[in-house]
Amino acid sequence: MRSGKKIGVLMGGVSSEREISLASGGAVAEGLRRAGYEVLEVDVTSEELVFETQFDLAFIALHGRFGEDGGVQQQLVSLGIPFTGSSAASCAVSFDKVKTRAVLGDLDVPVAAGEVLGATDRVSLPFPVVVKPPCEGSSVGCHVVRSEEEWLEAASDARRFGDEILVERFIEGRELTVGIVGDVVLPVVEVVPEGDWFHFDAKYRSGATSYVVPADLSGSLAAQLQALAWDVFRGLDAEGMGRVDFRLHPEEGPFVLELNAIPGFTESSLLPKAAAAVGISFSELCSRIAEDGFLRSR
Numbered sequence: 001m002r003s004g005k006k007i008g009v010l011m012g013g014v015s016s017e018r019e020i021s022l023a024s025g026g027a028v029a030e031g032l033r034r035a036g037y038e039v040l041e042v043d044v045t046s047e048e049l050v051f052e053t054q055f056d057l058a059f060i061a062l063h064g065r066f067g068e069d070g071g072v073q074q075q076l077v078s079l080g081i082p083f084t085g086s087s088a089a090s091c092a093v094s095f096d097k098v099k100t101r102a103v104l105g106d107l108d109v110p111v112a113a114g115e116v117l118g119a120t121d122r123v124s125l126p127f128p129v130v131v132k133p134p135c136e137g138s139s140v141g142c143h144v145v146r147s148e149e150e151w152l153e154a155a156s157d158a159r160r161f162g163d164e165i166l167v168e169r170f171i172e173g174r175e176l177t178v179g180i181v182g183d184v185v186l187p188v189v190e191v192v193p194e195g196d197w198f199h200f201d202a203k204y205r206s207g208a209t210s211y212v213v214p215a216d217l218s219g220s221l222a223a224q225l226q227a228l229a230w231d232v233f234r235g236l237d238a239e240g241m242g243r244v245d246f247r248l249h250p251e252e253g254p255f256v257l258e259l260n261a262i263p264g265f266t267e268s269s270l271l272p273k274a275a276a277a278v279g280i281s282f283s284e285l286c287s288r289i290a291e292d293g294f295l296r297s298r
Contacts, residue, residue, distance in 0.1 A: 005037055007290055008055035008081075010072065012043040015064030016140045024265035025061035031267075031286035032059065049075045057293050058083040059286070061265055064137045068261045069095040082297030084289050086261050090237040094259045097134045097166050100236065107235045109228060110255050112247070114168035119159065123151060128170040133161035137260065144170050171247035171255050176215055178229035179243045179263065179271040181285065182292050185226045186274035187214035211270070213277045225254055232259055240292045243271050 009032065011025020012018055022043070029039045040055050047066050058081050066072050070092035076083045086094070093099045104111050115125060116134070123129060131154050132142040141161050143154035158165040175193070179186040194208035215222065229244035236259055243263035246254045263271045267282050275285045 005057070005294070006040060006055040007032055007037050007057045007059050008040045008042045008051065008053075009059045009061055010042050010044050010067075011061045012045060013062040013064065013067050013072075014045070014047060015062070015067060015137075017063035017067075017137055020264065021061055021063045021067065024063065024269070027266045027282070028059055028061050028286050031283040032290060034283040035287040035290075037287075037290065044072070047071060049079065051079075056082070057290060057297070059290055059293070060084055060262055063262055063264070064140075065135070068137060069135065082293055084293035085240040086236075086238045086242070090239070091261050094236045094238060094242075094261050095135055095137075097132065097258055098164075100258060101166075103235055104232065104256055107231060109232060109235070110253070112168040112171050112255050112257075114166060117155075117165050117167055119163055123155075123167050125167055125169055127151075130168045130170050131155055131158045132166050132168075133158050134164060134166045136161050146170075171249050171252075173250055174215075174248040176217075176225060176246040176248055176254070177243055177270050177274075178225055178246070179241075179274040180229060180233050180238075181241050181271070181275065181280070181288055184278075185230050186271070187277045188217060188222050188225050189213050189270050189274050190215035190217075191270070211273060213273050228254060228256060232256055239296065241271065241289050 009025050009029045011021050013021050029041050032039045040053055044062060058076055060072060060083055062072055068091055070088035073083060073088035073091055093103060098116055101111055101114060113125060128144055128146040130144055141158045145151050145154045155165060175191040177189050190212040192210045225246060232244045233242050238259060238261060243260040245257040247257060248254050272282050272285055
């Protein structure tokens with residue numbers, strides 16, 4: 001047992017990604033135990049944190065709202081509890097795809113052409129487009145729209161999550177992602193869904209998605225994607241861990257989709273897959289992220 005270090009793994013939460021978070025949190029708790037920590041599993045069921053048992057560090061395994069948007073981080077700061085991952089301010093920007101686009105534009109990072117639409121605005125971009133809520137994760141409410149006939153239903157579903165929706169040009173090509181742990185940029189992973197994009201069912205239900213680790217890319221292209229991921233990570237003031245998602249157009253090259261401040265954390269999730277490719281076991285990955293949180297708290 002690592003002496004004097006008790007970690008509370010915050011999981012569950014109140015977002016549309018609650019079930020995914022419970023799986024991530026359970027895996028993290030087991031990984032930390034294998035690494036020698038005393039672990040407390042905390043099922044978060046509201047946006048008001050109340051802890052019946054004290055611990056020295058919060059390992060945040062909450063996805064979506066009140067996990068990646070800065071809300072839980074802000075409360076942990078007020079409670080004086082150190083935590084893993086990025087600050088509240090950084091999460092508030094990276095979770096909001098519209099704010100992220102603005103920062104990436106200032107950094108000259110390539111992003112797809114896009115527009116923000118209100119409740120009655122019409123799409124002006126040519127099809128195909130991607131329509132998504134600005135502040136949801138795991139592709140919840142996200143649709144690829146290839147025709148006017150598909151538009152109304154997709155836009156209506158995306159608007160369930162807020163007054164505004166983000167519409168972007170759909171980038172044809174490959175789905176790639178780059179994970180970061182501390183200051184280590186991990187190998188590029190290619191996601192190969194059964195269809196043409198990595199929607200919610202492809203991520204969690206279909207079983208037909210495959211992963212190539214590391215992705216079959218030239219050394220120079222892999223290095224370009226890793227450098228872009230690091231630019232995004234630093235540009236959004238992220239810390240501890242993150243995962244940057246890309247679409248790779250066959251002629252135009254890579255486009256950044258988003259930064260996931262708290263990526264999926266089961267042993268089969270993308271960040272652990274990339275870490276395993278460079279010899280970092282799941283328990284070591286959990287330990288590195290926890291120790292980064294302890295270090296920054298000092």
